[in-house]
Amino acid sequence: MVEKYCKVILIQKSRYIDKKFTYKTYLDVCLGQIVHVPFGRGNKQLEAIIVEIQEKLPCDEDKLKEIVSLGEKTNLDYDKIALAFWIRDYYMCSYLDALSLLYPSQIRKGSAKFEDFVVLKDKLALQLEYLDLKTNAHVKKYLYKLILDNVELSRDKLNEEFKGKNISAYINNLKEKEIIEIKSSRIFRDSSNDNINNTTYIRHALNKEQNNIFEEISDELSTKNRPVLLKGITGSGKTEIYMELIDKMIEEGKGSIVLVPEISLTPQTIARFTARFKAKVAVLHSHLSVGQRYDEWSKIENIDAPVVIGARSALFAPVRNLGLIVIDECHEDAYRSELNPKYDSVEVACKLNELQAVSVILGSATPKVEQYYKAKNKEYKLVELSKRANNKPLPSIEIIDMKEDAKLGNLSFLSFSLQTKISSAMKKKEQVILFLNRRGYANFLSCDSCGHVPKCKNCDISLTYHKKNQTLRCHYCNFEIPFHKSCESCNEGTMKDIGIGTERIEAEVRELFPEAKVFRMDKDTVSRKNSHSEILSAFKHTKGAILIGTQMIGKGLDFPMVSLVGVINADQGLNAPDFRSYERMFSLIEQVGGRAGRGDIDGKVLIQTFSPDNYVLKYILNHDFEGFYSEEIKLRETFNYLPYSNIIRVLVSSVNEQNAANSSMQIKDAIIFYLKKKSVHNVNIMGPFPCLVSKIENKYRWQILIKDSEVEIHLIKSIINYILTEKRSVVLLDNVNASVDINPINMV
Ligand SMILES: Nc1ncnc2c1ncn2[C@@H]1O[C@H](COP(=O)(O)OP(=O)(O)OP(=O)(O)O)[C@@H](O)[C@H]1O
């Protein structure tokens, strides 16, 4: 028997043993297989995944231990393992975290479901038995009839049908006589969404502009195959082009993956795909049970040229012969994981393009500045759709200075102008969308006597007032306390509400427009399964309706009756300490505004602001992405932000504040020490300092920010990696955790 040498990754959470270990074996192993290995001095048996197999003895390894036994085989092949290793290096996570993306523990835990079926073997014999039955043998008669009428009957369904009656004896009797047999078959758990399946879809032939773009993309994919950035204004018909490309893949026998920012927010888009590609489609919802997810995965493995639709993790679905990845609304932050590994689906997809020549299409009306920069620099192929599919113009935009309104004595959160436009839309039975990216009634409460602001007991954040439930709620950890009108701190003052949320806008709109049908869509109204699509479908079918919502309503909605979109507060989020805040403002407003005027009626967007001179608004006014980009990229260059440099954020957290602070100091010292050893002195290291939200869920949070403009990012990363694994016990005090984020989207 030949001896083989396997490098394995232990299935253990500890960062200390996040390395490849070599074992020898005489067993018949394969790559990606789970094995049991002896580990440590006590030779404790642990599970591990094989990531490399060699036939030659690695020279630096003597006295190798031997694999004890074999476990299940997985879908992890050479390509997948290579991708996981890249993810580990790039995003600085553990091997196990990276491998778990491609072989999730949920899939590991799941199992196929089997059910017993009654199968008719001898029809004639059963017919004879049936004729012999006594007239009052009702149960038996009904049972025999069912079996005669159906080729196969699920045993569970039969039990349900004959609830309370024992039919086992009858079935056993037929089995003994060899009239029927019992067969066990695999069944797939139902994971479909009724609202999605009931939608009708009309297939459009591509118009001339779409067709040109389709040809251009096809050309690129068949020759150079760089990632393609499809920049198309809202309503330009990007989705139709994706579908045409997918059709092409199917013809070639290749599978496709379509990523959408959030499955539940895009029922319309999913419905279009399901209606067009039918049984080829597998939808990976985020709320699938372990069993349902397991079944969807095996379905995907077994469909020829499947079309998988899902949120960011669907990128790792087990599609055989993957040909195309489409990332719709590629500017969305949702493509970035905030849990370890903190990967970015767009970057990983582009890596797949490089490693495995998978075609990648990134679609957006407002790509991220760094994405557009890559397209301009020919790293991506840039193609543009500049007209709406139905040739209608983009909605016209008006900016409302709320300071002027206040001078006129308007105390409402809706400007006079917006009120007038809403009422005219209501008279014409058109529809209106009002956008405010904050839920709840008021941002927070403050005592009018002592100024006390109720805060979360677990997080360093003020509580948001939810009027309907009369509660104060933490939007980070959901901690809740009942609302009291009088101040609990000074016992004298009264609590006043400050700022606005969607709940308050809803109340105001109902008061101002009592005739209108009002819908609200935010995290508080969509907690139930399917409630997103229920609200959207109700809105769609109601004339003269107003939909109020957070960023949830900005994605992919295509309602022809919407003539007016109101942005309640354009200034929101602009003061966040984040270099991306202008870019976010531009794309949010452009996207939400893009919901107006998609049908035959002209669209209008009203933007309320207290700072009408903000330069971003100037570009929004003319739908001028190009202008916005050229101004923004200059700022990025001046201040040395992405794409001109990378930011590495080391986040250190602990229940003990002092330990978090001290550990982050030690990490920083260690980074400087090792950089000096490499004779590197000019790295820009900021901090450590407490995060903007300095405590979440009882954990104190400190951070170090490193900007690499001069030095190779690989060097800094490898140093941090070394410190957080090899020197972990030295730099991290008790109960302290550290994680790394490359170019984080969230800096709080
Ligand atoms: N060739 C066509 N002929 C007629 N109608 C079309 C055509 N292509 C697309 N449409 C329609 O135009 C509308 C917009 O198309 P689609 O949703 O694909 O655009 P989009 O660019 O993905 O939009 P957004 O980014 O704003 O969500 C849809 O109602 C779609 O059915």
Ligand SMILES: [Zn+2]
């Ligand atoms: Zn909290």
